[in-house]
Amino acid sequence: MSKKEAVLLQGDLAVVEGGMAAGAEFFAGYPITPASEIAEGFARELPKVGGKFIQMEDELAGMACAIGGSLSGKKSITATSGPGFSLKQENLGLGIMIEAPVVVVDVQRVGPSTGLPTSPSQGDVMQAKWGTHGDHPIIALSPSSVKEAFDLTVKAFNFAEKYRQPVILLLDEIVGHMREKVILPDADEIEVWDRKRPPADADKENFNPYEWTDDLVPPMPDYGTGFRYHTTGLFHDKTGFPRGTTEDAKKLMDRMTAKIENNLDEIILYDEDIREDDNIVVLSYGSTARSAVSAVNEARENGLNAGWIKLKTIWPFAEEKVSKLAEKANKIIVPELNQGQLIREVERAAKGQAEVVGINRYDGTLIKPEHVLAEIEGVK
Amino acid sequence: MSKKEAVLLQGDLAVVEGGMAAGAEFFAGYPITPASEIAEGFARELPKVGGKFIQMEDELAGMACAIGGSLSGKKSITATSGPGFSLKQENLGLGIMIEAPVVVVDVQRVGPSTGLPTSPSQGDVMQAKWGTHGDHPIIALSPSSVKEAFDLTVKAFNFAEKYRQPVILLLDEIVGHMREKVILPDADEIEVWDRKRPPADADKENFNPYEWTDDLVPPMPDYGTGFRYHTTGLFHDKTGFPRGTTEDAKKLMDRMTAKIENNLDEIILYDEDIREDDNIVVLSYGSTARSAVSAVNEARENGLNAGWIKLKTIWPFAEEKVSKLAEKANKIIVPELNQGQLIREVERAAKGQAEVVGINRYDGTLIKPEHVLAEIEGVK
Amino acid sequence: MAVDIYKYLREDKLPHIWCPGCGHGTILNSLVRAIDQTDIDPDKTVVVSGIGCSGRAPGYLKFDTLHTTHGRAIAFATGIKLANPELNVIVLTGDGDGSAIGGNHLIHGCRRNIDLTVILFNNQIYGMTGGQYSPMTPTGAVATTSPYGNIDQDFDLVDLTRSAGATFVARGATYNPRQMTKLYKEGLEHKGFSFIETLDQCPVNYGRKNNIGGPTEMLDWQKEHTVPASKWEKMPEEEKEGIFPLGVIHRKDDPESEYTARYQQIIDSFAKEDE
Amino acid sequence: MAVDIYKYLREDKLPHIWCPGCGHGTILNSLVRAIDQTDIDPDKTVVVSGIGCSGRAPGYLKFDTLHTTHGRAIAFATGIKLANPELNVIVLTGDGDGSAIGGNHLIHGCRRNIDLTVILFNNQIYGMTGGQYSPMTPTGAVATTSPYGNIDQDFDLVDLTRSAGATFVARGATYNPRQMTKLYKEGLEHKGFSFIETLDQCPVNYGRKNNIGGPTEMLDWQKEHTVPASKWEKMPEEEKEGIFPLGVIHRKDDPESEYTARYQQIIDSFAKEDE
Amino acid sequence: MSRYEIRLSGAGGQGMILAGIILAEAALKVDGLNVTQTQSYGPESRGGASRAEVVLNNGIIDYPKVITPDCLLCLTQAAFDKYGSELKEDGVMIVDQRIDISEAAEEVKDNILSLPIMKTATEDVGLTLTANIVVLGVISEIIGNTIPSKNIKEAIKNRVPEKTVEMNMKAFELGQKLKQ
Amino acid sequence: MSRYEIRLSGAGGQGMILAGIILAEAALKVDGLNVTQTQSYGPESRGGASRAEVVLNNGIIDYPKVITPDCLLCLTQAAFDKYGSELKEDGVMIVDQRIDISEAAEEVKDNILSLPIMKTATEDVGLTLTANIVVLGVISEIIGNTIPSKNIKEAIKNRVPEKTVEMNMKAFELGQKLKQ
Amino acid sequence: MAKGDKVTLANSGWCKRCGICVHVCPTDVLKLGQDRVEIDDIDKCIGCENCELSCPDFVLKVVKVNE
Amino acid sequence: MAKGDKVTLANSGWCKRCGICVHVCPTDVLKLGQDRVEIDDIDKCIGCENCELSCPDFVLKVVKVNE
Ligand SMILES: Cc1ncc(C[n+]2csc(CCOP(=O)(O)OP(=O)(O)O)c2C)c(N)n1
Ligand SMILES: Cc1ncc(C[n+]2csc(CCOP(=O)(O)OP(=O)(O)O)c2C)c(N)n1
Ligand code: SF4
Ligand code: SF4
Ligand code: SF4
Ligand code: SF4
Ligand code: SF4
Ligand code: SF4
Numbered sequence A, B: 001m002s003k004k005e006a007v008l009l010q011g012d013l014a015v016v017e018g019g020m021a022a023g024a025e026f027f028a029g030y031p032i033t034p035a036s037e038i039a040e041g042f043a044r045e046l047p048k049v050g051g052k053f054i055q056m057e058d059e060l061a062g063m064a065c066a067i068g069g070s071l072s073g074k075k076s077i078t079a080t081s082g083p084g085f086s087l088k089q090e091n092l093g094l095g096i097m098i099e100a101p102v103v104v105v106d107v108q109r110v111g112p113s114t115g116l117p118t119s120p121s122q123g124d125v126m127q128a129k130w131g132t133h134g135d136h137p138i139i140a141l142s143p144s145s146v147k148e149a150f151d152l153t154v155k156a157f158n159f160a161e162k163y164r165q166p167v168i169l170l171l172d173e174i175v176g177h178m179r180e181k182v183i184l185p186d187a188d189e190i191e192v193w194d195r196k197r198p199p200a201d202a203d204k205e206n207f208n209p210y211e212w213t214d215d216l217v218p219p220m221p222d223y224g225t226g227f228r229y230h231t232t233g234l235f236h237d238k239t240g241f242p243r244g245t246t247e248d249a250k251k252l253m254d255r256m257t258a259k260i261e262n263n264l265d266e267i268i269l270y271d272e273d274i275r276e277d278d279n280i281v282v283l284s285y286g287s288t289a290r291s292a293v294s295a296v297n298e299a300r301e302n303g304l305n306a307g308w309i310k311l312k313t314i315w316p317f318a319e320e321k322v323s324k325l326a327e328k329a330n331k332i333i334v335p336e337l338n339q340g341q342l343i344r345e346v347e348r349a350a351k352g353q354a355e356v357v358g359i360n361r362y363d364g365t366l367i368k369p370e371h372v373l374a375e376i377e378g379v380k
Numbered sequence C, D: 001m002a003v004d005i006y007k008y009l010r011e012d013k014l015p016h017i018w019c020p021g022c023g024h025g026t027i028l029n030s031l032v033r034a035i036d037q038t039d040i041d042p043d044k045t046v047v048v049s050g051i052g053c054s055g056r057a058p059g060y061l062k063f064d065t066l067h068t069t070h071g072r073a074i075a076f077a078t079g080i081k082l083a084n085p086e087l088n089v090i091v092l093t094g095d096g097d098g099s100a101i102g103g104n105h106l107i108h109g110c111r112r113n114i115d116l117t118v119i120l121f122n123n124q125i126y127g128m129t130g131g132q133y134s135p136m137t138p139t140g141a142v143a144t145t146s147p148y149g150n151i152d153q154d155f156d157l158v159d160l161t162r163s164a165g166a167t168f169v170a171r172g173a174t175y176n177p178r179q180m181t182k183l184y185k186e187g188l189e190h191k192g193f194s195f196i197e198t199l200d201q202c203p204v205n206y207g208r209k210n211n212i213g214g215p216t217e218m219l220d221w222q223k224e225h226t227v228p229a230s231k232w233e234k235m236p237e238e239e240k241e242g243i244f245p246l247g248v249i250h251r252k253d254d255p256e257s258e259y260t261a262r263y264q265q266i267i268d269s270f271a272k273e274d275e
Numbered sequence E, F: 001m002s003r004y005e006i007r008l009s010g011a012g013g014q015g016m017i018l019a020g021i022i023l024a025e026a027a028l029k030v031d032g033l034n035v036t037q038t039q040s041y042g043p044e045s046r047g048g049a050s051r052a053e054v055v056l057n058n059g060i061i062d063y064p065k066v067i068t069p070d071c072l073l074c075l076t077q078a079a080f081d082k083y084g085s086e087l088k089e090d091g092v093m094i095v096d097q098r099i100d101i102s103e104a105a106e107e108v109k110d111n112i113l114s115l116p117i118m119k120t121a122t123e124d125v126g127l128t129l130t131a132n133i134v135v136l137g138v139i140s141e142i143i144g145n146t147i148p149s150k151n152i153k154e155a156i157k158n159r160v161p162e163k164t165v166e167m168n169m170k171a172f173e174l175g176q177k178l179k180q
Numbered sequence G, H: 001m002a003k004g005d006k007v008t009l010a011n012s013g014w015c016k017r018c019g020i021c022v023h024v025c026p027t028d029v030l031k032l033g034q035d036r037v038e039i040d041d042i043d044k045c046i047g048c049e050n051c052e053l054s055c056p057d058f059v060l061k062v063v064k065v066n067e
């Protein structure tokens, strides 16, 4: 692909294309609707470039295996949907703790439980941040189109590699299963980041795999390159070993938190179209953003002062940005395919400065532009 | 026990005592520090009264098995800590979807991942609400003492049975492992609720297991009593069968949400001591509340206008109550053994009306009264 | 004397949603006949499944039925049975459900020798999700996740369950419904963990894609690739490759070693103390 | 010619934290000697464990070492190995870690016949969490969660792994460190999935509580309850009860059926197409 | 063109989704034309209703699904009963002849094109399964040059098994004739 | 009595936690006296430091752990090095004689009671493992009637194996003597 | 199965035309019609029940002819 | 093991007094001291390495006597 020709591409397969473009070398996972196409795509594509695909016995193993691939030095990815995402949580936590770059795709369907397996949802937004036990930093991106699925997959790999951090890619079933006309960029137009490895002349004997480096991201050697280092899900000091002192625990948590918090400008991605005098803002993400944009455009045609912001990065949440929006706007409308999840963050950030209103569907149906428009127009 | 004699009881074992007092008949789980004592206690006690204990192969199975026990008509419980709680999430979601009464204990240790297995934490507070995929109602209780561990275990069973709902009991390692002098109530002083079962003369042929009853909680027959009904983790209508219409999905979600939301008065438990002119409020829960109370008492001695509220029910969050507090107070202090979890709910509810300040430890050490006092006094 | 299978079927849910020629229906058909041949009380019978096309089977059966999460049916069933040992608990599971994600619960159920009857619908593929390979997909076969041929080995599930401790182990095939019925009946009547693998066909996601053909060709394939267990034992090793023995493969009758029976002894020991 | 075991040990982490007389140390001791006898490149060797007292073993070994989550070591190891088949990947796991929560990964590792060497520290108990019963705790034994005697059956893990597809299966015991070393060496050199169960002692949470005694009595117990595999085969069934065969129980040498080798063939087929 | 919405509804196994994909792929080659293709099916992975949708627009396509179809196909009675009431004022509804349209709403009645699609596939082409391609012929005539019929034919060729290309071309052309 | 805090520190295996539990159980029987008992140990399940704490109070015990001990026991050098600097002004620190206290802070130096605890257990009682009970004897003398010694003896009897009751009584009494 | 039993289309609407019954019938009694199975020649039926037992869709039932 | 090899306490500080080495020594060379293992009678040592191989704590090492 990528001869600048328009193709009809499914969102799930855009993840595959994006992954291959970002240099994915390893996929481990377990099939589940509506994410199976991602596994199938990687099964097809990876061996062509010497990469590996493996279908594991379950999602726990899929997550574990993908982290294993990452430790061996390969750019790794796994993909699932809600039930499998729940199963991945424990090992996702290990990935966070040992700072393993890995991309975890969750193509959301309606939950809880088996729910409506073939219907779209944005019900795992909070789970993406809070699903595993204990405090932990997380990055989660959510595309609203097939092209964005491609772009954000590349970003997800880049962030994972740069920050030594599992990155969640939250599609919804609409974006995952829809086909769209897209023109993919050529390889040389795509920025690809690789993890920082120790320099060739590193002192392997005295190497500290969890050194508090300036950028807070310790260089990561591939297994098998002579560093012979230790990695554990226990709290550990810079040597990688647990020392059982609470001081080390705090230091590690603070570094892991700061490596993300210090780079919010780079990590928090969004698009917006908010004019100086727009006093109604629609904040959305994923497929829902399409209705939001459509509705705002129509509202403007009707002479209303409405604008939109579409979050591509959901976690870390664009708190500062939303706070500022709330200062200016009278009303922030948050359409979501759930009972109201990210709206909680919006409310928190808004601190009562703007009215925050949700539009919610959690039954597998979509939020249409007209629903958003009605809320913009104040009609219920 | 319970001859009104003071006993020295460990928090974990208070859960066992509370469970037995509430009529627990079935425990299924998997050992993990610092919750293993709960399993061990039930292994000892249950067979004495004809109840059953089983150690399963893992936590996923423990959760599943406990739900199975519940469906057979027994009051069921499982217990774990963070890593196991992560593993239980998928089946917990099924329990919610099929409305199975079951008590899930999480004795929190420091995460993420294996973390600090023997140190206290309140790091799973958000996970208790958001750990499983998809929207879902949840109830979570958190005791701050051994006696409360007993009392809230009884409550947890009662809520589980009354609302056909998994109830989370969030201990922290301090409460779980500390021993305290307690006097347990006699059996006749303990209010024990049983699930509503269909009446003896129910029309079994035409029985709808998920009927939209007035109280929104459909009566639940024991397996093997001739109702021959169907249960599924898919969205279903009142017959228990999936029909694949989105209308049914919404109806079910709305009923499940409302059965909790309509009963917040009963479900949301808290203690408070806030005087008319207290303008500083310390909001806390679990073992941390003990330092909070201690600090407030000292602050008052020092002439400060401070009060405290201790949440025993964490989820559903006491939103309205906190909103009102924020209207009155200048400052709400939220000490937590995590990076700041429930404080997010406090901030949301406060809507900017009061300053909300966290005190946070996430390294296995405790928040001492002096830390809280310093914050009350405004010294950092 | 015709069998009244509708006693056990939720007729209003039929026709079922399985594809034309899917063997799952034949298994269901044999199962209700087997149940009819036992004196199991339908009011005291619970059928539990996981997720998959096979997982839909309980929905058609007129008992207490439970459709759980993918792979976990045996763990739920264990709770149901232990909490009330009076119940007859039947688990219907797919090859993916029961041997991939559910493999651990399967071997631990066997190990405990808890009195469940587990029927595994082995269509050698993940039917419901559109044809990814399962642990029972033969090496070399094409599936959506093995576009270049499956490099995994498949399990010998009857050997695995036997070695894990199951006390009744058998294999049937949908081409031979009479034998299936017999095996299910024996499994249902056995006190202890019974496991009956059933070779089954998924024409849509396996047969057609592997050039075996449609339902009837797949049944012929079964016939060609199976032999009676008695004959199997006498076959030279090299001929066994790719051939499945059918029938009862292993059985050990020792009701006292059954899990709930053992638990009851503990309870009884306290009851005695009380006397 | 003395063995320089410190080449493979992180000396600064010693003495280890295991209890006096814990067999885990003896296993570690035998393992480093076995490694020394192979020509494995320490720089290309990765040791992976789960959680448990046994899970602490990698911390003492001077390789790339990974302490994962409880039960999942084989799944992590599978990723490490498949992503870079050049690596020698060793998994150290406990009986709880490897056969309870990790049972599924164990049998699927066997089934794939991926080239891992898995050593299971079978002390028949959950040591780290204070003595709950494991799937390897004998029936009748007392543990903190079986105060009235364990009613579970234990697995025959060598039979289970063989039947799941492992191509090298053996059992050692800490009372016989020479044999352990030999079995580990053979396992390490075998191309395919190697599984070596090792009977091991936890005096603190098993031996003393089951009136077997301390470390030395437990070693004597081992001696009394084991026989060489060759002898085992000839024993009458009734004498086998409670006796464990030691030595290589099963082996099948077919490097081409190894998982990463098979995967490489797919990759090579594309490389060829390119030519 | 401005936004144009096509909904194809039928039963699982009738190839609605393939037809949608083919249409969308055919649209790819039209300069400046954007396209989204979506589908929906019930929790039952097979059987039950199946629906594919294609949205065409010269501008950006925000909402990717059909809001109110300009062109609606109902291949089964169930599909008609479910979707038959939603149609743009100047839209076209194609239904198979066997479908009972007596219950159709007044406002759409005049826009219904009842054609012997299944019959054509089964009897004239000789394979019921080609009904979806017959449908494409009909639609090609309706949408005219928005997507040139040669594009659609090309897209069909790329998607159907080689051995069946000829048969499918025939189905397409018979479909065109049905409408002409 | 008002809040009184006891910290027992030593190595894993020295029975610090058991000693804490015995003290707490002994306190149970004292009318109006509240008690909490806590412990902490490292991620290593065995070996390493071990610490048990008991807080006594006639009122409600809010904070359940020791803030600054009134009575501190250090049975090993490691324990002393770690905890030996925190003590109430009028508190008592009990250390085993073998411990080097030369590095002790000035302000606590006078409050240190250096006693041959291990020696008493090993040589006089004849079992090193009884050191924790010797310690209880010492503490009993320190806290006096807050918890009557007969309560502590009772609690010891309930907790130790029957066969060892006599030996443990001896250990307790020898401990009392050490302080007297 | 008893002598004189014959196949009937008990639930002919449920037939999915899979062809299994036709395949397993030893005497070619059944055939596939346009939409569903049809009985081609009931006289040949020996009441062996192969079809009834093999049909995945509970379509066929072998009953006493007099019933 | 070679003739003339003898046991040494290579890391005597690591000894946990478990007694295993004493138990497996065929010639009663070793004994348990107050705090750790001790060599009772080195002359009896036949250098069989039983102790070295069995010790869980890497305490013992059998070496050439001349070393
Ligand atoms: C946790 C989880 N993972 C994955 C899935 C997706 N899934 C549903 S059924 C299935 C496989 C079914 O295969 P099998 O058990 O063989 O049953 P069949 O459909 O072939 O009868 C999968 C992977 C799921 N529902 N839940
Ligand atoms: C998910 C999860 N569940 C439970 C635990 C608690 N846990 C830690 S180790 C262990 C058992 C260890 O037993 P085994 O594997 O036999 O190792 P041993 O300590 O005996 O060497 C358990 C249950 C955990 N850490 N994580
Ligand atoms: S997909 Fe396969 S298993 Fe599923 S119903 Fe169809 S034929 Fe049966
Ligand atoms: S508890 Fe048992 S397994 Fe763990 S270190 Fe001690 S003796 Fe070994
Ligand atoms: S076997 Fe059943 S479904 Fe198949 S063709 Fe015959 S009657 Fe119809
Ligand atoms: S009963 Fe036998 S002979 Fe008669 S139709 Fe059925 S299969 Fe043919
Ligand atoms: S075996 Fe090792 S640790 Fe045990 S007593 Fe002997 S030298 Fe000490
Ligand atoms: S080498 Fe052999 S003889 Fe010498 S001390 Fe060790 S065990 Fe005894």
Ligand SMILES: [Mg+2]
Pocket (backbone or CB within 6 Å): C052, C094, C095, C096, C121, C122, C123, C124, C125, C126, C127, C134
């Ligand atoms: Mg299958």
Ligand SMILES: [Mg+2]
Pocket (backbone or CB within 6 Å): D052, D094, D095, D096, D121, D122, D123, D124, D125, D126, D127, D134
């Ligand atoms: Mg163990």
